[in-house]
Amino acid sequence: MIRATELVKTWRTGNREVRALDGLDLEVTPGEFLCLHGPSGSGKTTLLLALGGMQRPTSGTVTVGGDDVYGLSPADRCRLRAERIGFVFQLFHLVPYLSVVENVLLGASAATPVEDADSLLERLGLSGRGHHRPAELSAGERQRVAIGRALIKRPSLLLADEPTGNLDPAHATAVLDHLKAFHDEGGTVVLVSHSRGADRLADRVVSLSAGRLMEAVS
C-alpha cells in the first residue's frame, strides 16, 4: 500500500510562494494501475517524486509498504528506491557512456547476471541492441531501455512520469504495453500522463489540479 497524507509542497520563486501540492491525500493499493492526469504545473511530477522518496514534502507523510519514506535515514531511503521502486522518466535519462545492457544493469544489484538483462531486453524487443549506446537508439528504444532499467530489479512499484511524452503513437503504445505487462504480473504502477491514451490500461484515473486531487474519473 502506498499512502500520501496531507502532502504539502511549496516552492519559493522570488517573493512568491508556489504550492505544488496542497494538502493532498492519496492511496494506491498493491497491484493497482493508477493513472494521474493534470495540466502542466498541477503538481503531477512533484507528487510522483514525493511518492518515490525523491522530493521531501514541506509537510505530510508518504508511506510505501508501511515504511514512512521521509522518516527513513538517507541510506535506507536509497535502499528503498534501489530495491522496491522503479522510475521511468519522459526524457529517459540514460547514461550516455554506457551500453544498453550496462544501462539496464545500473538498476540491478551487483549480483544480477548479464543474462537477466539480456532476457529482459529481449522481452522489450531490444534483442541485438545490448551493446549499442543510447545515442544510437531511437526515442522509443531508449524509453524501453529506461523501462528495462526500472524493471531489472523486479520492483513492487513503478513510477512513470510521462513515459510516452516524447514518443510517436506506435512507440507510445509499445511502452504502455510494457507497463501493462508489469502490472499484469502483480506490480503497482503510478503513471503520470497528459494524454488520456493510457486510461484504458488503468484501474483508476485521478486528476490533479493546483496541487489537489480534484476528481476520481473512473
Place this chain on the structure above:
Amino acid sequence: MTVKQMILREIRHRRVNAALAFGGIAAAVGLFVVLYSEGRDVQRETRRITRDMGFNLRIIPASTDMVRFWIDGYSQDTLPEDSVHALARTKGLSYNHLIAQLIGAIKLDGHTFLLTGISDELSPPGKKKPPMQRVVPPGSLTLGFEAARHLGAGKGETVVILGRRFTVAETLGEAGTADDVRIWGALEDVQALLDLKGRISEIKAIDCLCTLPENDPLTPLRAQLAELLPEARLVQQRLIADARARQRTLMRDQQAFLLPVVIIACAVWIAVLATLNVRQRHEEIGALRALGWASSRIAGLFLGKAVVLGTLGAAVGVAAGAGVAIWMGPDIFPSKATGRIDPVLVGGPLILAPLLAAAASLVPAMLAVTQDPAVTLRGDA
C-alpha cells in the same frame, strides 16, 4: 556496474574534459618538478657563488686595537689555537667553515709581505661541509700575485723564508686585494716562523644563520661567542654577510611564491573542469539517485575520476618534468646541475597530485550530491 568501471567509461566518453584535466595536472606537476629541481640547482649555484664571496666572520682577540686592526688588516694580539677546536667541538653553533689563522708582517728583499698560516678547515658537529679554503701542506707555500712576482718564484720552486726552505705549491693570479702580498703556509709552519707556537691571530668563519640583514644576526652570534670564548670578539664583514643573506632570501622567496602559484592554479583548473563535468552530468546524477545510489557513491564518481586523472597526470608530469630538468639543467647551471632527480620529486607528486585533484573536486562533488534531482528529472526540465 562498479564506480571504477563507470569512471573509466566516463573518462573515455568525455575525452575533452578528461584531457583538459589530465593536461592541466600533467603540466602543473611537470612545471613543479622543473621549478623544484632547477630551484635546487639554483640554490646550489647560489651557495657556490656566495661561498666564493669569502668568509664573513672574523673572531679576533678581544684585546685587539681595532684602529690598528683596520689599518693593518689583522690583529696584533693572539688567541690560543685551541679556541678554534673549542668552537668546532660545540654543537648548535651558528658558524661554520672555521679556519684558524696566524698573520704576521715580514720583510723579504726590502718588501713587506703578510705571512699567513692557515689551519685545516673545521666544522661544528653535524655541519661538515666541503672546504672553502685552499689547503697548504706543511713545508710548502702559496704565494699571492705580488709576493710571487717580487720573490721571482714559480710553482715547484724553492724559496727561503726567515731562514727556512719551502716549496712553492701554488702562485695566485692578481686578486686586487691584500691577498696579492700574502704568503700562505701551514699554520704550524708559520707559528714556528713567527715564534708563536700554539697561537693564532683570528678564526675566520661563515655564519650559517642565513637570516635577513635587518634581523640582526650579530646579536645571537656574539652571545654564542661570549659564552664559548670570552677572550674573543666578533667582527662581521657586513657587505658579504648581507649579500649572502639577500641572495639566499631571494631564492627562497622565489620558490615560496612560484610553487604555490602553480599548485593553486592547477587546483582551480581542476575545480572548474570538475564543476563543468557535474553540470554536464546532472541528468545522470538524478537518474542514479532515482536508482537508489547513495550520495557517497555518486561523490565517488567525481572524486574517483579526479584521483585517476591526478595519478595519470602526475606520472606523465613527473616524467616530462624530470626529462626537461635533466636535459636543460646542465645548460643553465654547468657547474652545479646534478642531472639527477630527487626521488621525493617522483614519489611526492604521485601521491600528492591525486589528493590535490580530489580536494579540488570536493566542492563540485558536493554540488553533485546536493543538487535537487527533482529539477533535472522533470519531463519539462
